[in-house]
Amino acid sequence: MATLKLSGALAAMAGCEEIEVSATAYRGLLQEIDSILPEWDRAKIESMAFVIDGEIVDEPFLATFERDSELHFIEKIAAG
Amino acid sequence: MKAHVTTRINQESVEFLCEPSETLLRVLRDNLGMTGTKEGCGSGDCGACSVVLDGELVCSCLVLGVEAQGASIETVEGVAASDELHVIQQKFLEHAALQCGVCTPGLIVATKALLAENPSPTEAEARYYLAGNLCRCTGYDKIIKAVMDSAATMREGA
Amino acid sequence: MSEARAFKHIGQRTIRPDGFDKVTGKANYGADLALPGMIWGAILRSPHAHANIRSINTERAEASSDVLAIATFQDFPSVNDAASAAGTLRKDLIDTAQNILAQDKVLYHGHAVAAVAARTEAAAEAALALIDVDYEVLSPVLSIDAAIAEDAPLLHPQLKTEGLVEPADSPSNIAARMELKKGDIAKGFAEADVIIERSYDTPTVHQGYIEPHATVVNFDHNAPSMIWCPTQGHFDVRARIAQLMNMELGQLKVVASEIGGGFGGKTTVYLEPVALILSKKAGRPVKMVMNREDVFRASGPASASQSTIKLGAKMDGTITAMQATLHYEAGAFKGSPMGPGCMTVFTPYDVEHMYVEGFDVVVNKPKVAAYRAPGAPQSEFAAEMAVNELAAKIGIDPIDLRLKNAAREGTQTIYGPKLKVVGLEACLKAAQQSEHYQSPIADGVGRGLSAGFWFNIGGQSSVIINLNPDGTGSIIEGSPDIGGSRASMQMMAAEVLGIAPGKLNPIVADTEHVAYNQTTGGSRTTFATGMAVIEAAESVVSQLKERAAALWNVTTEQVDFVDGVALNLAGEDSLTLAQICAAAEKTGGQISGTANINARGAGPSFAVHLCDIKVDPETGKTDVVRYTAIQDAGKAIHPSYVEGQFQGGAVQGIGWALNEEYVYNESGVMENAGFLDYRIPLASDLPAIETIIVEVPNSFHPFGVRGVGETGIVPPLAAVGTAVADAIQKPVSSLPCSPPKVLELIMAES
Numbered sequence: 001m002a003t004l005k006l007s008g009a010l011a012a013m014a015g016c017e018e019i020e021v022s023a024t025a026y027r028g029l030l031q032e033i034d035s036i037l038p039e040w041d042r043a044k045i046e047s048m049a050f051v052i053d054g055e056i057v058d059e060p061f062l063a064t065f066e067r068d069s070e071l072h073f074i075e076k077i078a079a080g
Numbered sequence: 081m082k083a084h085v086t087t088r089i090n091q092e093s094v095e096f097l098c099e100p101s102e103t104l105l106r107v108l109r110d111n112l113g114m115t116g117t118k119e120g121c122g123s124g125d126c127g128a129c130s131v132v133l134d135g136e137l138v139c140s141c142l143v144l145g146v147e148a149q150g151a152s153i154e155t156v157e158g159v160a161a162s163d164e165l166h167v168i169q170q171k172f173l174e175h176a177a178l179q180c181g182v183c184t185p186g187l188i189v190a191t192k193a194l195l196a197e198n199p200s201p202t203e204a205e206a207r208y209y210l211a212g213n214l215c216r217c218t219g220y221d222k223i224i225k226a227v228m229d230s231a232a233t234m235r236e237g238a
Numbered sequence: 239m240s241e242a243r244a245f246k247h248i249g250q251r252t253i254r255p256d257g258f259d260k261v262t263g264k265a266n267y268g269a270d271l272a273l274p275g276m277i278w279g280a281i282l283r284s285p286h287a288h289a290n291i292r293s294i295n296t297e298r299a300e301a302s303s304d305v306l307a308i309a310t311f312q313d314f315p316s317v318n319d320a321a322s323a324a325g326t327l328r329k330d331l332i333d334t335a336q337n338i339l340a341q342d343k344v345l346y347h348g349h350a351v352a353a354v355a356a357r358t359e360a361a362a363e364a365a366l367a368l369i370d371v372d373y374e375v376l377s378p379v380l381s382i383d384a385a386i387a388e389d390a391p392l393l394h395p396q397l398k399t400e401g402l403v404e405p406a407d408s409p410s411n412i413a414a415r416m417e418l419k420k421g422d423i424a425k426g427f428a429e430a431d432v433i434i435e436r437s438y439d440t441p442t443v444h445q446g447y448i449e450p451h452a453t454v455v456n457f458d459h460n461a462p463s464m465i466w467c468p469t470q471g472h473f474d475v476r477a478r479i480a481q482l483m484n485m486e487l488g489q490l491k492v493v494a495s496e497i498g499g500g501f502g503g504k505t506t507v508y509l510e511p512v513a514l515i516l517s518k519k520a521g522r523p524v525k526m527v528m529n530r531e532d533v534f535r536a537s538g539p540a541s542a543s544q545s546t547i548k549l550g551a552k553m554d555g556t557i558t559a560m561q562a563t564l565h566y567e568a569g570a571f572k573g574s575p576m577g578p579g580c581m582t583v584f585t586p587y588d589v590e591h592m593y594v595e596g597f598d599v600v601v602n603k604p605k606v607a608a609y610r611a612p613g614a615p616q617s618e619f620a621a622e623m624a625v626n627e628l629a630a631k632i633g634i635d636p637i638d639l640r641l642k643n644a645a646r647e648g649t650q651t652i653y654g655p656k657l658k659v660v661g662l663e664a665c666l667k668a669a670q671q672s673e674h675y676q677s678p679i680a681d682g683v684g685r686g687l688s689a690g691f692w693f694n695i696g697g698q699s700s701v702i703i704n705l706n707p708d709g710t711g712s713i714i715e716g717s718p719d720i721g722g723s724r725a726s727m728q729m730m731a732a733e734v735l736g737i738a739p740g741k742l743n744p745i746v747a748d749t750e751h752v753a754y755n756q757t758t759g760g761s762r763t764t765f766a767t768g769m770a771v772i773e774a775a776e777s778v779v780s781q782l783k784e785r786a787a788a789l790w791n792v793t794t795e796q797v798d799f800v801d802g803v804a805l806n807l808a809g810e811d812s813l814t815l816a817q818i819c820a821a822a823e824k825t826g827g828q829i830s831g832t833a834n835i836n837a838r839g840a841g842p843s844f845a846v847h848l849c850d851i852k853v854d855p856e857t858g859k860t861d862v863v864r865y866t867a868i869q870d871a872g873k874a875i876h877p878s879y880v881e882g883q884f885q886g887g888a889v890q891g892i893g894w895a896l897n898e899e900y901v902y903n904e905s906g907v908m909e910n911a912g913f914l915d916y917r918i919p920l921a922s923d924l925p926a927i928e929t930i931i932v933e934v935p936n937s938f939h940p941f942g943v944r945g946v947g948e949t950g951i952v953p954p955l956a957a958v959g960t961a962v963a964d965a966i967q968k969p970v971s972s973l974p975c976s977p978p979k980v981l982e983l984i985m986a987e988s
């Protein structure tokens with residue numbers, strides 16, 4: 001099971017700092033969380049970058065990951 | 081009423097009409113289409129508009145178009161001989177002394193004026209002479225190296 | 239990637255291909271275009287920092303024969319629909335529109351209210367007096383403290399703080415809160431022998447690009463409307479205008495002029511949509527140019543900040559806990575770089591327990607824009623100042639302290655990912671061994687150092703390489719060249735194709751001639767667009783092999799391609815790239831390669847700066863006497879332009895630390911809106927800026943590249959601040975270290 005790490009407002013809403021997920025792709029992950037946390041703001045999450053084992057993926061739509069991956073949602077980084 | 085002005089720019093005689101309140105910078109850029117001279121501030125603080133007027137380095141944003149009457153003006157467009165670059169231009173390229181390049185025309189004109197006045201400036205003299213030409217990209221290091229190398233090369237060639 | 243790889247062109251100091259035009263004055267920047275029939279636009283700006291607009295009356299202007307068109311907020315079709323639809327994602331768009339032309343409130347002095355077009359620039363400016371605006375003046379909110387005070391006037395009566403644990407019920411000037419945690423901060427402090435807690439502040443500063451914003455727009459009903467402007471991202475200009483004006487992307491063609499500096503400040507739109515409205519109404523091309531005063535008052539500067547840092551450490555130098563509270567001014571609309579500020583603040587450290595809380599605060603100043611590593615200089619200034627003080631308190635060399643706690647491969651960052659291979663330790667060691675650090679410190683001089691971190695980004699880039707029948711060619715890219723990137727594109731393509739860089743002409747195409755490219759920013763261009771160039775060139779190479787195979791009647795596997803020459807492994811034949819191009823007609827037509835990528839794997843870049851400063855005890859005047867910038871470039875494609883990025887960032891940071899600041903009077907009017915009084919560094923203010931390029935390759939890039947553009951502005955603030963503190967032997971907590979402030983510190987009782 002991959003591990004989704006949560007922080008800040010997301011962690012507060014979920015009431016925990018990590019969730020085990022069975023999905024192995026970004027799209028599946030979103031659906032899975034929809035069912036676990038119906039109140040989360042999916043539009044906001046979709047506007048965030050996705051991190052797979054330390055690698056920041058700005059446009060994660062087609063991203064896949066491993067069963068033991070560690071996952072994060074982070075703010076997109078502004079360009080200067 | 082517009083004034084009729086006759087002047088010389090880069091060794092060519094030029095006539096133009098301008099409002100008495102128009103700056104030489106405006107005349108060069110808007111009336112004559114010579115946009116090599118840049119505007120960074122319009123208040124004499126950045127040097128992007130540097131030209132040489134009767135042998136003197138000036139900010140063209142602080143000179144009126146009508147003051148060009150009977151004068152001789154050198155702009156960045158007159159620094160290179162047709163397609164052969166001036167030593168200063170060549171050195172700016174070799175030393176990567178420009179990033180965005182918008183300060184470059186002013187700096188080339190000012191460097192030429194510096195080396196005409198003082199062919200062997202010290203680094204400190206170069207830094208003070210060029211203190212009126214702002215560059216936000218480079219931190220000046222490579223500009224000063226290009227200026228010092230230009231001076232050395234021009235002395236050898238002289 | 240093998241580290242010993244020998245490059246032919248990469249790493250050389252070639253002459254940039256656009257250089258000739260830039261040293262002769264031929265290159266065309268934003269204000270350099272004139273079109274037949276062109277008229278001029280001008281903007282009416284608010285004389286108040288905070289006021290309700292009761293009415294805007296344009297009747298007198300409309301009646302004037304000089305005025306050819308007028309624009310106000312009401313001319314944004316999309317926003318008026320969106321305002322009623324009120325979706326959350328539309329809110330950003332409405333903010334953008336209200337910043338470009340105020341709707342019912344002005345939120346800073348200089349805020350645009352209306353625009354007119356007339357035949358000449360002077361006539362347009364004169365006509366502004368014909369627009370009557372009735373204001374109800376409100377008291378301005380000019381600092382973080384004033385904005386978060388209990389009874390503060392509200393800039394946006396609807397604005398509620400996002401990111402609170404309990405959703406906010408009442409409106410506030412705090413637009414957002416962010417919290418990041420790692421480990422257990424209380425435990426970290428409990429383990430500490432030494433704890434220090436300090437507060438710091440930094441002022442509003444401006445990117446200070448020498449070229450003011452400018453645009454020429456020609457609205458066209460039957461063809462794409464043309465927008466010419468200096469921008470870091472013409473595709474994003476197109477997207478923004480399309481949204482604001484309810485147009486399709488295909489109805490717009492944005493041409494990126496040469497750009498006279500941006501540093502993040504040219505990543506948004508101000509004049510372009512207004513000029514489009516005016517051009518549409520007048521039926522003529524419209525030119526608009528900001529003057530320097532407007533650039534200061536009404537473009538997007540960088541956030542002022544207030545930070546509190548608390549650090550805990552053991553006497554052996556192990557840092558056990560790092561905590562920060564960071565406030566960033568967003569200006570008139572939400573959206574400061576508070577997020578990246580929180581994410582970067584402690585990234586140079588591998589420490590178990592961390593806690594960071596950030597706040598995005600609206601004030602009556604212009605809406606901030608990105609500025610080189612947006613958010614990082616402010617927060618890392620505070621963190622690095624505190625780390626230096628910690629080192630002094632424990633009595634350990636500041637580089638040793640950093641080495642003991644340095645972030646390295648596998649370090650868990652507070653914002654989520656673990657770091658891959660990074661070059662911080664290499665930079666610290668290079669700093670320690672540098673001649674500068676080894677040299678004695680002269681009398682009356684102080685020395686400071688600081689580390690700095692920036693993420694770097696990848697993202698979308700699209701490139702086409704076309705070869706000509708004689709073996710020359712062009713590289714068509716869509717990343718505006720802000721500091722010499724055409725040269726590195728040429729070199730990377732030349733490396734893959736095995737031909738001289740000068741054979742390839744790099745072209746920054748408009749939005750119609752190449753597919754979408756993300757904005758030049760985030761230190762992404764040499765990395766991501768470079769990666770697209772390499773991929774396009776590799777596609778060209780495989781086609782060259784196929785063509786050679788066809789000419790020799792062998793299989794492609796029997797063809798090798800080395801240094802620009804195809805070799806027939808089944809025989810003795812060889813063909814140069816030019817010969818294959820010459821025969822292209824016979825083997826299937828001309829040769830070109832494309833790459834449309836979304837680059838991943840941008841490698842972060844760390845830096846360490848060293849600074850020696852002399853302070854005049856009589857006047858408080860500071861003099862930078864020696865400065866060295868050390869940074870990891872992964873692989874320097876063109877070392878001169880890499881050094882140039884280090885030096886430019888360092889000097890902007892030196893200006894931020896020593897002189898630059900927006901000075902406001904009580905009514906919220908900026909009092910120093912010009913280069914005379916907003917003093918950016920001059921040639922005479924500075925010594926040589928020494929550089930050391932560290933190369934710890936980024937394994938995700940074929941040549942090892944890490945972006946280098948932004949990190950360089952992060953370390954100078956604390957390097958300079960610490961050097962000043964060292965010189966005067968008093969703590970420094972507030973930037974800039976301008977002479978009056980330094981003198982005050984010198985005079986203060988210790």
Ligand code: FES
Nearest residue numbers: 122124126127141
């Ligand atoms: S434009 Fe003349 S000095 Fe700046």
Ligand code: FES
Nearest residue numbers: 179180215216217
């Ligand atoms: S190179 Fe950009 S201002 Fe000098």
